[in-house]
Amino acid sequence: MHCGECAAEGKIGSPNEAAIRLIWRQCLSRVLRAAAAQMGPTQRADTRAHTLDRMLKLLDAAAEQGARLVVFPELAFTTFFPRWLLEGDGLDQYFERGMPNPAVQALFDRACALGVGFYVGYAELTADGRRYNCAILVDDVGEIIGRYRKVHLPGSVEPRAGARYQQLEKRYFEYGDLGFPAFRTGSAWGHAIMGMMICNDRRWPESWRVLGLQGVELVCIGYNSAAYDPNGGTSEDAALRTFHSTLVAQANAYMNATWAIAVAKAGDEDGSGLIGGSCIVDPNGRIVAQAKTLADEVIVADIDLDLCRQGKDKMFNFAAHRRPEQYRAITERAGVIEPALPDMD
């Protein structure tokens, strides 16, 4: 995506950041072809090798369509294990002790050979024994250029009595400790400013805004979202939950003038349903591509990063229009404080 003429004239070496940005916009193609690699279900009995083979096939299919970036789901290498009450080795088998590691090296190797980078989510077990629901961003030459640990862990610490399927993320993971960092990528991706979320994060506008305040142009999100109310209610079905998932990606992309790629692990995992609906959303909040199945499926779109400018420079020119002095409740407390009750005496 380099513009040879500008580089030859030495303009890009200028210390003036505004000038550099202007040159990029004028002289670089800032269109990045990207893919959402939705995955169908992964059963507890599936081998790692079987799952990795599916991911390689998705990677190949995306590369054949010209994608330079492929977004995989949350916890992509395994089933969504927080639905089960587990301990010891039964739990540890789902965690990665390093990244890459021998079980996933083939994904890194194939991507690098193809000149394709990727986002992938996995369960991280650090050398000092900490556990996170994690995602990484790997560039087109196989370097890990960004890491994110899930902040908005849903579910509960203790299992719900009598429930066939649990949601135990609060039991198995610590809260992410890296904030919501945005990353400046290289020339293969048009120097896009990219950010990551994982699943439930996308329902919280704070996640998006912290990235928006870093000028994010493309947000990558992997998810495993139940096709029913994982908290035990009966008022939410797969259609409603898919609607919620798509709605929050669309509106938050618009309100932060960013592209978003949201990618599901979908379908029936050992009797427990996951929604699909993986989508690529433009900075106007419009869906430009969406998966149609609950299976392994690649969708591709051309991400024109400069389409973010209309929103970022006008309606959502944050410096001109935001009023942080009115937002203090957002950071001063977690929970609700209702207005006083009327006097009933």
Add this chain to the structure above:
Amino acid sequence: MHCGECAAEGKIGSPNEAAIRLIWRQCLSRVLRAAAAQMGPTQRADTRAHTLDRMLKLLDAAAEQGARLVVFPELAFTTFFPRWLLEGDGLDQYFERGMPNPAVQALFDRACALGVGFYVGYAELTADGRRYNCAILVDDVGEIIGRYRKVHLPGSVEPRAGARYQQLEKRYFEYGDLGFPAFRTGSAWGHAIMGMMICNDRRWPESWRVLGLQGVELVCIGYNSAAYDPNGGTSEDAALRTFHSTLVAQANAYMNATWAIAVAKAGDEDGSGLIGGSCIVDPNGRIVAQAKTLADEVIVADIDLDLCRQGKDKMFNFAAHRRPEQYRAITERAGVIEPALPDMD
């Protein structure tokens, strides 16, 4: 909506707030029939009396359909005057020096006689000369129970050279100084917790979250939104801008588990177009009623306030799931700070 039995047993007199809330939920009907009173265009030459007569007709139509709450647009008594460069009396004619005042008293009187309350937006000129883009909430017996002054003023202080239509809200109004207060309403409205926004506020998730952190159950919003890019661009048309308007109401209602009523002044005002699309949105983000015209039009829906509980108690249980320590950028700064540029040397 009172439950006579509980009152007779003295339960509502209990000092235990949690118990009172539980009794409300169990014993009160918390279904409020509410209306969006979309207004068609108001020309500069239209008289105040003509416009007020239209509002009375909308009020009557809503009351005939059983509505106990009617939501009118932003700056409902006048044309959207910030599109014009004005000064002196030419500007002052659009401002209200008191509320109610003789020019609008008939609206208060008719509403009180009908037992209907309302939200209405207007330009406020205070006794000490301050100017705000304001909205009030008037209960079913004609009392002003809430006031809000617009925080997110769009547009510019200086007129844009060569533009036929301006957006001069930043010139004519001060930034709202009341925060985003939520109000506990009376028994006629099921003791709903209500909040207000004005127009552009609805595009900013912070507005919604500050209300959400007060347990808001119904957000009333009036708007005048251009059917083109008011900042001078050409990439946004009426369809896209109506989509944006509806999208942000839907997603922010869902993310805060609240009902929302968003009401336009619509149509062609002196050659400048305004979108319609007034809508009533449920706490799942679903549109339950939407205006079909760009003219005076009433839409009505039954607002079951307890539908908010599913979201507030589970997915969006803020106390359980929000992580304010990760949100600090939201209140620490207004504008964007991009990640560092790569080293180009």
